[in-house]
Amino acid sequence: MINERIESVRKEKRLTENLKSRGIGALAGKVNFSVNSSEAPMKQYSKLVSAIKRQLKANVQFSFENVTEQLNDILEDGPYRVSIEPVCPADDEYVIKLLYACIRKSIPVTYEKEKPIKITWEKGCETVTGYSFLCEELGKHIHNTKRRMKWSRRSEIIFDLMSVIATSSAHNLLVKFIKHNRDILRYHLAWNVSKYAETHHAKFLPEDNQFANDLLNTLRQFNLPYPEDSTHRVLPSSILSEDQFYMLEDPSGNIPSIKRVFPIVVPLFVETIASVKDKTEWEFEQQSTYAKAFEDKKNITQKVRSAMENNSFLKRYGKVELDNDTDLNKFRVLNQEYEDLMKLIQIPVATDHSFRIRKLGKHRAAGIYFPFFKATVFDLDHPDAYCHELAHQIDYTSSGSMLLSEQFDFYPTYRMYKDQVTARVNALDPEDPFVIQWRGKTKYNSNYYFQYTEVFARCFELFLYHILKIESSFLKSDYTHPVYPDDLTLLQHIEHYFRSLKLAVTSFVENPPFSEEFDVDTSSQGPASYFEMTFETLEDGQLAFF
Template sequence: MVSVKITDLRREVKERLTKKGIVDLSDFKLKPINVNHWNDKEIRSGLEKNLTKIGSSLLADIVNTDISEDEKIVKINKILTGDIKVEINRTDSPMVKRVVKSFNKGVELEDTYLNILLKEGSTQQHTFSTLYYKPTKKQEGFFAFKFEKTDYIPFVNFKKLVGTLYFINKLREYIKANKEMSMLVYIKYILKIGIYKDKEHRAKIEKLADEYNLLPSLYDGVYIRDFSETYRKTLLKNKRFDYLDWFDNDNFFSLDSVFNINGNMDNYHLYSIRNVTLVSHFFNHLYELNSEEEHDAKEEVNIRSEYARSYETKKNIPQKVLNKMETTVFKRHFGYIEFDELVDLNKIELIEKEWDSINNKILFPLAKEHSLRFRRLGKYNASGLYFSEMKAVCIDLAAPSSMIHEIFHMIDYTTLTTSILSSLYNFRGIVERYREITDKKVDSLDDTNKFKIKWNGKTKYNKDYYHSSKEIFARCGEIYIEKILGIESSLVKADNRILYPTDDEFLLDLIKKYYSSIIQLAPQKKEEQKIACSSKIMSKEEITNILEKYQISIFDATVMN
């Protein structure tokens, strides 16, 4: 049974990645690259290890099968489709065999020798390798095949080259399908290194950073012309900083910008990636998206199996409760309302008044295709649940403060028809700022702190859960309602100093800017957004006191006993 669940999860992750046009890295056992330093050698090592793993995995599925060598070459050619065209053929070149023999201490190897041609438009480059032999780091690129004066063709590690070409071609597909998100990664990188082509380039980057809700540059930075004249000419000659002009996404990672170039012979070093730190930033971005999709898929699979009955309408609901389900004010926003059969209808009216009070200040979207269900969720260890597939919002009114949180989950999923809001580029700045702040807050806690132990653990409510973009969307929505709009209600409670980091002014500015674009204020209340309740409606304290008086909140204690 467990194997079936694992299989289902893997299929679910792959389907989600494919649907969103995200490069599927889930089968390769990769690791993120540490790019938070300036050591290019370490960054290159981390990237090359990951690309070699990709190539090894792809080739293992082919070379370990019982088919001819020619059939293996055909299959390898098929997996390397994309903008950079690849043609791999067998070769009997004595020169290639001599090179491998020299690498192997003079012992000739039985291997499949390869002639590899890369093409993109009018640009092309060829090289040689073998299907099985793996050159050492020193051997790779050490020997060059010289056929003419301008020909310089190094011997390459075939596994790494396959992984590189596969990844770059898939990355280019992603960039074409996700131009805004890709531009965000590029802008973050330029801000991080602080190098600009000129003042106009910097102004453009910082303008886009503001539009994408990113932190502005924290230092002055430098321009290419600030380097010494000799170094500047070298950089420009080797196209080291050609990416500074990448405002046209279609030019991202062309063959010209993937591999280092031999300045003397104008050929590519196919064993050495150029702009390695930038490529690593894109790798980490895709790795992060894969991890998020895996986490979200796991959560949704668990919800469907563990919480299934919480969105099924109960039987034997009393008539007076059924009548209330048809007349409740919640019907204005939702298509179907369910109250637990043990609910205290007098206490339901308190929650209705709070809901009306909030909706007098803002205009929550209508969700007539959704159901709103007030249930007892204690046995599920949850105060609220949102089921996107079943279009159901479930609230445990023993903890009514979960309601606005779950409503924001619904807004996240339903505002757009083709995507969810929390996965888009313009929310990414909030996600990354939130993660940075909460990480620092948790790190500052004592190692024996229970929350810190759970945060770093493997239970459901750990760092991965709290750092999910969907959870961040709902929590920051609560911050917007309570802290920025100043709406007090027992239906929202953003008072955990770690999970609701309202002491960070930049995060609050980002939240205000973003949520004001998706949550509309009620026109007649724009000038009164700091007022919590009208005089005719009970205050938050009055309602909270009533609810806390009964440990089971709106459920009738007499009936429960």
């Protein structure tokens, strides 16, 4: 009996599903564009619109029937809608003359080449009409401008059709993203208010009492620092307005205040698309390149087989497999350590999963978790990768269709972690090999380290090491690398989040919680080169956790 029915093995379909789970429409997965995080949000938005326009021009069949038919699919169910209808001289000779004057062409005998059209553009509750060509591109200086013939007082709006559709599509994608991620956006808005108060050393609140109460509750919900003064100053609307905070919809389903939250929404939207694409690539790479690490080993010796059938890992996994080169004496020690670990943390029972110790040298990995093959694997030389891979297993198996790492509850911790690590890496020597790798285009650059699943796994390790103070062969002995920050506030967020998952055994939870008494070294950035210190090198490359 199968656990999950596979309807398609197309990468495009998997990408569409992954995007949908993050509130992003399918079209976003088909466009290609690159942005720099330092670019202004409006520039990033312009690049998105341009990328959609290129995609449309390459794939839309330019006949009246085809465009009309494809508009609903392109715009999905968003509040911006576009409809077109043909225009001929009998309907409006003036418009025909105006359109051809805009492209500096004589009016032809027939219009089969350019095809003049009337466009009705519904922008939420507002509707505008204008004119364009179906098969002729109009330049930026003409698009969305009012034009008239010199001899007439009558002016009409002239559009470029593909620009109208691309702009509408981009707008609809952002509206959909906002509706799916309201909590994340509200977190960013509240964070901005917190930082504003910190910068000005004062408490700020909106004049409206309900708005003020809702803002205070949001700041508390996200555990953001904010003055507790009894007096306060009025919060400027330029920092946070009521329409920004509530992101209210009009009757059409549009969010009129969307441009007020562009500085937050656009970079987050672009970042999420890139993250989902990376995740999807990884999933397919895992099923092909790494498949051999999952396949059952043949010719296993009797002694090793006996150890596979009698061990503590079978209390949590349905199957255990060991490499023939496994030192069985050391495996017995690990077996006891696993018994001890189960007394400290809640390792989920996963009888549909296998636990494997394999040679992963060719994969340049200390450990790998295969969500689709349901296998948790670590390399013969790296039992310290187990807790990292266990975190991936927990992430993928604890909450139905959506990963724990991609849910909002983890998001504040994720953002704080990202800020901390970015600051630590930026403090290193630019010539440090790790910094060069971090800023490069190889697989293990900053994009890899900031994948939600990877951040979740590293935070889990920090929870076990710093908060629960677990010492085990299943954890690294050293956590001073920049990707493992020991910032006090971050560790408090990590503790709060992972305790909420109830991953510590009940009797162990009764220990005093992490507090400001924790000894954190914030003065040192560690050794000169974290690359050489943290990672063992295989074939001139680092070991990586998956």
